[in-house]
Structure formats: C-alpha cells, structure tokens
Amino acid sequence: xxxxxxxxxxxxxxxxxxxxSVAVSAIRRVEKGLHLYxxxxxxxxxxxxxxxxxxxxxxxxxGRRQVVAFGYPGDIVxxxxxxxxxxxxxxxxxxxVIVHRRSMLDDGRDDLRTHRRLVAAAMxxxxxxxxxxxxxxxKCAQEKLASFLMTLARRATNGSSSxxxxxxxxxxxxxxxxxxxxxxxxxxxxxxLRAQNIVSLDGPHxxxxxxxxxxxxxxxxx
Amino acid sequence: xxxxxxxxxxxxxxxxxxxxSVAVSAIRRVEKGLHLYxxxxxxxxxxxxxxxxxxxxxxxxxGRRQVVAFGYPGDIVxxxxxxxxxxxxxxxxxxxVIVHRRSMLDDGRDDLRTHRRLVAAAMxxxxxxxxxxxxxxxKCAQEKLASFLMTLARRATNGSSSxxxxxxxxxxxxxxxxxxxxxxxxxxxxxxLRAQNIVSLDGPHxxxxxxxxxxxxxxxxx
DNA sequence: CGGTATCTTGACAACGATCAATGGTGGTGG
DNA sequence: CCACCACCATTGATCGTTGTCAAGATACCG
Numbered sequence: 121x122x123x124x125x126x127x128x129x130x131x132x133x134x135x136x137x138x139x140x141s142v143a144v145s146a147i148r149r150v151e152k153g154l155h156l157y158x159x160x161x162x163x164x165x166x167x168x169x170x171x172x173x174x175x176x177x178x179x180x181x182x183g184r185r186q187v188v189a190f191g192y193p194g195d196i197v198x199x200x201x202x203x204x205x206x207x208x209x210x211x212x213x214x215x216x217v218i219v220h221r222r223s224m225l226d227d228g229r230d231d232l233r234t235h236r237r238l239v240a241a242a243m244x245x246x247x248x249x250x251x252x253x254x255x256x257x258x259k260c261a262q263e264k265l266a267s268f269l270m271t272l273a274r275r276a277t278n279g280s281s282s283x284x285x286x287x288x289x290x291x292x293x294x295x296x297x298x299x300x301x302x303x304x305x306x307x308x309x310x311x312x313l314r315a316q317n318i319v320s321l322d323g324p325h326x327x328x329x330x331x332x333x334x335x336x337x338x339x340x341x342x
Numbered sequence: 343x344x345x346x347x348x349x350x351x352x353x354x355x356x357x358x359x360x361x362x363s364v365a366v367s368a369i370r371r372v373e374k375g376l377h378l379y380x381x382x383x384x385x386x387x388x389x390x391x392x393x394x395x396x397x398x399x400x401x402x403x404x405g406r407r408q409v410v411a412f413g414y415p416g417d418i419v420x421x422x423x424x425x426x427x428x429x430x431x432x433x434x435x436x437x438x439v440i441v442h443r444r445s446m447l448d449d450g451r452d453d454l455r456t457h458r459r460l461v462a463a464a465m466x467x468x469x470x471x472x473x474x475x476x477x478x479x480x481k482c483a484q485e486k487l488a489s490f491l492m493t494l495a496r497r498a499t500n501g502s503s504s505x506x507x508x509x510x511x512x513x514x515x516x517x518x519x520x521x522x523x524x525x526x527x528x529x530x531x532x533x534x535l536r537a538q539n540i541v542s543l544d545g546p547h548x549x550x551x552x553x554x555x556x557x558x559x560x561x562x563x564x
Numbered sequence: 565c566g567g568t569a570t571c572t573t574g575a576c577a578a579c580g581a582t583c584a585a586t587g588g589t590g591g592t593g594g
Numbered sequence: 595c596c597a598c599c600a601c602c603a604t605t606g607a608t609c610g611t612t613g614t615c616a617a618g619a620t621a622c623c624g
Contacts, residue, residue: 178476182563186576201469222514225461239447242464247423247470254400254408255480257522292603300479305580307604315498323589324603341404483612514571524613529572545621546571 146219153287156198156209156217163200165219166238169193170339172215173289176207177297187298189248190290192275196241200225221290244274256300263307264299266339269319273329319335374511378420378431378439385422387441388460391415394437395511398429399519409520411470412512414497418463422447435511445461478522481563486521488533488561491541495551504554510547 147170149260150156156167159178167174174191181291188207197209200222220234225242228235255267272286288295296306318331318338329335353474369392372378378389381400389396396413410429419431422444442456447464450457450546475490494508510517517530535541540560551557 131491169356178472180476180563184476184480184563186479188472188475199465199468200477201465206469207471213445224460225465227454232449236448239461239464242461242468243421243423243447245468246421246464246471247428249475250400250410250428252475253410254402254406256475257408257519258402258406297479302581303603304582304605308580311604342403342407430596513569525571526573527612528611533572547621 145221148219150211151214152211154211157205158208159163163205164222168200168218169195170216171212175210175212178207185257185297187294238263261301261305263310263341266335268337282330285328367443368428370441371438372433373436373523374433376433379427380430385427388420388444390440391417392438395435397432397434402525407519409516414546483523483531485526485563492558492561504552507550
C-alpha cells in the first residue's frame with residue numbers, strides 16, 4: 121500500500137543523546153520530503169520537534185486530503201490510534217526530532233517527567249484541535265488565512281509585533297488542505313491581504329506582517 | 343462572564359461508588375440543560391459518560407458556535423487546557439457520568455488502570471478529531487450528514503446493519519454547528535436522504551436507517 | 565388545547581470551487 | 595552563464611453549493 125515505506129526512518133540508528141534534565145531516547149535529523157511515518161504503520165515512536173517543520177495529513181481514497189497539523193518546534197507528533205499511526209507525517213523543512221518510545225505514554229515508570237510532558241502535550245493538542253474546528257467549520261476564507269498567519273506569527277515571536285517576517289516552508293496546496301480551501305482561494309486571499317497593506321510577500325514563502333492588529337482583527341472576526 | 347455558573351455541578355456531593363475493577367471517584371446523575379462546566383472554569387474533574395449525551399462547544403464573541411463533540415457513553419470529556427476547561431459542556435440527554443479527578447492524568451500513582459484509560463481515551467480523542475477535520479474541511483453537506491448518521495449508527499450497533507433506529511437528542515442547530523453547516527442545510531440534506539429512501543423520520547429526533555450501505559457510500563464519498 | 569420552539573421548505577444571493585490561462589521561480593543541462 | 599523546462603503560484607471567468615432571508619408546517623409543553 122505504501123510504496124515508499126522503505127524510506128521511513130529507523131529512529132534507533134542514532135545513539136542516545138542525554139540532554140539537560142530529561143533522559144532522551146534519541147535525536148534524529150530528518151530532511152525535507154522524508155516521511156516519518158505513514159497512516160497504518162505501527163506507532164512505536166513519538167516525535168518531539170526540535171527544529172524544522174513537519175506536516176501531518178490524512179488522505180482519502182478519492183484523493184481529497186486534509187492536513188491535520190503542522191509540527192513546529194516544541195510540538196509533539198505521532199500520538200497513536202491504538203498501536204498504529206492515524207496520519208501520514210512528512211518533513212516540510214529539514215528538521216531535528218527527539219524520538220520517544222511509545223511506551224512513554226503508558227506510565228511514568230521509566231521517566232515521569234517525560235511521561236507527564238507527553239500527556240500534557242496531548243492535552244495541548246486536543247485544545248489546539250478544538251480551535252482548529254472553529255476555523256474549519258465557522259470561518260470564511262479570509263478569516264482562515266488571517267488566523268493561520270497569526271498563529272505562525274505568535275509562535276515565531278512571543279510578544280505580538282508588526283513588522284515581523286515569517287517563513288512558510290509549506291506549499292500553497294499544503295496551506296489550502298490545512299484550511300479546507302483550494303489553492304486558488306488561498307492565493308486570492310493572500311493577494312487581498314497584500315492589497316490592504318496588511319502583509320507583503322517576498323516570494324511565495326516569505327511573508328512580512330505589517331499590520332498585526334488588523335490581521336488579528338480579521339482572524340478573530342469581531 | 344458565565345452568568346449561569348452557579349448551576350455548574352459540584353461533582354463531590356455524590357459519595358464514592360466503587361465498581362468492578364476500578365476505584366471510581368464518584369458517579370453523578372445530570373439532567374438535560376445542565377452545564378457540567380464552562381470554558382475558563384478550573385478543570386478539576388474529568389468526566390466519563392456512562393449514559394446519556396453531552397455536548398462540547400466553543401462559542402465566539404460574535405455568536406458563531408462550533409460544537410466540538412458529542413459525548414456518548416464510553417466517551418471521556420473534560421480534558422483540560424492547562425488547568426482550565428477550553429469548551430463549554432452541556433447535557434443534551436439526561437446522563438450519568440463518572441467523575442475522575444484531574445490529577446488522574448498526571449500519573450498512575452493512585453490508580454494505574456484509570457490513568458492509562460484516560461490517556462488512551464485522550465489518544466482516541468485525538469484520532470477522532472483528526473477524522474472530524476476531514477469532514478469539516480473536505481466533505482460536502484450531504485457527505486457530512488451521512489457521516490454523522492453513520493457514526494451514530496455504528497456506536498449504537500456493533501455490527502453495521504440497516505433497519506436500525508437512532509435517536510438524535512440534539513437539535514438541528516446542534517448538528518449544524520457540529521458539521522459546520524446551517525440549520526436549513528442540515529434539514530434539506532435530511533430531506534434528501536429521505537427522498538432517496540435511505541432513511542425515514544418519525545419526528546425530527548428519531549431516524550430509521552433503511553439503507554446503511556448507501557449511507558456509508560455517501561459518507562465516505564467514493 | 566393553545567402557544568411557542570423548532571423544523572421544513574422556498575427564493576435568492578454570495579462565497580468559494582472549478583476550469584483555464586498566464587506569470588514566476590528554481591533546477592538542470594547545454 | 596544562460597536557456598530551457600517543469601512546477602508552483604497567481605489571476606481571470608464562470609458555475610454551483612451553501613448561506614441568507616422569509617414564510618409556513620410540525621412538534622413539544624404547559
């Protein structure tokens with residue numbers, strides 16, 4: 121079924137690298153285009169993003185695709201459905217990930233701190249997904265794109281500020297399939313934000329936010 | 343902010359009731375219209391649905407609402423965002439819930455079995471939400487309603503079968519806000535399914551599925 | 565039995581999808 | 595180093611599904 125399965129990483133090849141406070145299972149560099157896992161694979165590992173960007177997606181037989189999430193530094197991906205993964209996971213921008221064993225989720229016997237961090241990450245994941253429901257079900261195209269950009273902007277800078285640049289390593293198609301839109305609509309809405317002088321583009325993958333207040337106002341749809 | 347906060351249940355009033363294998367914190371009967379909690383409340387408890395139906399929702403200031411999930415028997419609701427709830431939770435059909443302390447999520451010290459069940463439920467929740475993303479972002483109105491009915495039908499009967507009746511305790515508005523549609527569109531699609539002799543209605547809240555195969559085919563959109 | 569909520573149905577408008585063409589960018593080989 | 599090519603993004607024109615507004619029918623509750 122998954123033709124490229126052979127390319128899936130074997131996380132154990134990298135030796136264990138202990139860090140400051142937590143006993144880390146392993147760290148692994150993965151490059152753009154590689155799949156960390158496919159839907160249906162045995163979910164032996166949970167990945168903590170250190171750098172780079174991942175893309176989690178589900179694909180229907182008829183080709184329709186939904187990007188479930190982008191994995192940015194600090195995010196944890198690979199939460200299992202039973203013993204299997206329930207999405208595909210592809211590297212969108214060269215990344216480093218910490219590889220945890222799935223059994224870390226069962227209990228804190230080996231490493232209570234990590235166990236709790238994973239459980240907390242799962243709670244945060246649920247919270248974030250609930251917000252994304254609102255976006256998918258109840259926001260119009262312009263609000264969707266504005267929300268997306270604001271979310272990325274807030275992750276990049278702790279204090280919200282205009283004038284910041286954000287890099288979009290993913291394609292327009294990825295963004296469209298994340299927001300429940302088409303490529304064309306994403307492109308048009310981006311053009312519209314540009315026409316309003318809220319953002320400017322330096323190539324399709326580099327966005328400068330000039331008016332974060334307006335962007336936030338559009339995103340939250342007052 | 344939450345005017346009706348006084349109506350929120352205090353789960354501790356019911357004495358502890360131990361069951362077969364698990365040390366249960368408490369069981370509580372709650373009736374239709376009651377709110378188990380509101381967004382922003384301190385998330386001291388996690389609820390396991392035994393009977394009845396709950397509704398989890400988020401509301402935007404401008405009144406737009408997204409129903410995040412319906413809680414059916416076996417479901418676990420109230421996963422916290424930090425120390426607070428991130429949705430409102432209202433009882434849609436008189437229910438019994440088992441009340442677990444939130445600290446059950448932290449580790450398995452007191453009750454490993456329950457801790458693991460809660461973590462497993464969180465994983466199942468994430469999986470289910472990923473499926474719902476596909477519905478919200480990539481399915482048309484007819485597919486959305488068919489998916490919704492099929493999901494309920496599958497929960498009601500283990501073996502998929504035509505001819506089963508399903509009770510919809512929630513309003514059309516609840517369904518609409520769950521599927522990212524309007525009341526009118528839900529109603530029209532229901533009428534369409536009726537016209538195709540796939541379902542029949544006996545009042546707005548009682549649906550009989552006559553042709554589960556067709557319904558499933560529409561839902562999965564081949 | 566009556567009143568009110570909710571649900572259904574209808575007419576119309578609008579937003580986003582689709583189809584199609586153009587423009588831009590990055591990579592490769594001459 | 596430049597030219598070509600393939601892929602991706604943008605723009606334009608049109609269509610269709612769903613939302614909106616409005617009226618009528620049905621169900622629910624006192």
